[in-house]
Amino acid sequence: MDALPITPGELLCLGSSLAFSGLFYYLHRRKAKVAAKIQEAPKLQVGDDLRAVLSATGTSCLQYVAIEGVVQPDEAALTSPYHKELQGVIERLVLKEHRLVWNSLARSWVDSERVVLEQVHSVPFVLTSPGGKAGAKVSVESPLRAVELPLETVYERFQQTAHGFKDLLSHYLSGEKPKGFLETEEMLLVGSSLTGIGELALHPDGSLHLQPPADGAGYFLRLSDWQSLLAELESTSSFWKWATLLCGLAAAAALLRALCRAYWSRRLKQEKEQERRAFEDLRLHKGLAAEPDEELPASICVICLSNPRQCVLLPCGHACCCFRCFQALPRRTCPICRSPIDRVVPLYLV
The missing domain is CATH 3.30.40.10 (Zinc/RING finger domain, C3HC4 (zinc finger))
Structure with missing residues (x-):
């Protein structure tokens, strides 16, 4: 049997399409599983009798729940260095350098940024009842391990760099022009409504803790409700699903092209063989x-x-x-x- 007449370009397209299709399908299934777990997870509030909920399940731990509460510090809160009236439990300070870089292919200047400094501070905090019920609280463990930190930008300042004539000349020669530095502060403010999705555990001392799931499932802390997170995950899962389909179609097209070439090559050989036999028969005749x-x-x-x-x-x-x-x-x-x-x-x- 003749080898499949596939060109190196088609072989590269087939292999890369199959590889990306497998990767995108894995990402689609991963997001879909997380969305399904959030959809099936119990939806609770700190004001509910959470200990009774745990007792009804016959265990001291719920592996995956969505719980909503108000952020309160368990100790002294963090104070913003730029706004003394703002207090929070997580703070992130970022200093970025912005510059223009000459792109020789596009023949234009493009924006580029580089993180010069990043600092993250946090203090222990709890979720309390949205209705202000006294005594009801859930400690949030390892907040920095969440998929995305629930922070709000509370301060932002851009300091433009001054340039002289010699600086401008060196910038054009080097292909880089500094624009300035952007300084931002993000915080999880005290009193914010927070939705936590993770493992709810009752410790021997009677305290409730929201912590990262032991099975490696997603640990989420969100300022919005769980429905918005579910919609984002479903949208991302749908995107990877379509990407998987497109890569699969590209692989199928490359394979179909090779099969069509093999079919026409085989048909041409058969026609040449029939023509040769007819020619020889005519000579013998x-x-x-x-x-x-x-x-x-x-x-x-x-x-x-x-x-x-x-x-x-x-x-x-x-x-x-x-x-x-x-x-x-x-x-x-x-x-x-x-x-x-x-x-x-x-x-x-x-």
Whole structure:
């Protein structure tokens, strides 16, 4: 059986499409599983009798719940260095350098940024009842391990860099122009409504704790409700699903192209074999030998210069080549006059 006539480009397209299709399908299934777990998770509030809920399940731990409450510090809260009236439990300070970089391909300046400094501070905090019920609270463990920190931007300042003439000249020569520094502060403010999705555990001392799931499922802390998180996960899962489908279609197209080429190559070989057999049958019918006799007159093929001329090309009538060279012609045109060849008949030398 002949090997599949696939080009290196098609082989690269097929392999990369299959690889990306597998990767995108894995991401789709991962997001879909997390969305399904959030959909099935119990929806609770800190004001509910959570200990009774745990007792009803017969265990001291719920592996996956969505619980809503109000953020309160368990100890002293963090104070913003720029706004003394703002207090929070998580703070992130970021200093970024912005610059323009010359892109030789696009022939234009493009924006680029680099994080110069990043600091994250946190203090222990709890979720309390939205209705202000006293005594009801859930401690939030390892908040920095959440998939995304629930922070709000409370301060932002851009300090532009001053440039002199020499600086501008060096910037054009180096291909980089500094624009300035962006300083931002993000905080999880005290009193914010927070939705936590993770494992709810009752410790021996009677305290309730929201912590990352032991089975490695997603640990989420969100300022919005769980419905918005579910919608985002379903949208992302749908995106990876369509990406998987497109990559699969690309792989199928490359494979189908190779199969079509194999089919037409096989069909062309069959047609050439039928043509050769018809030619040999016609020679035998006229009483000529199947293979050319070496004692025949020396009329040499103009293409290979080794075999005798065996073919008459019609309708131009030129007898210039052997049958093997006729079959090897890249185009069905006469090698002498370049006119199209309708059919070929054996050459009879007398």
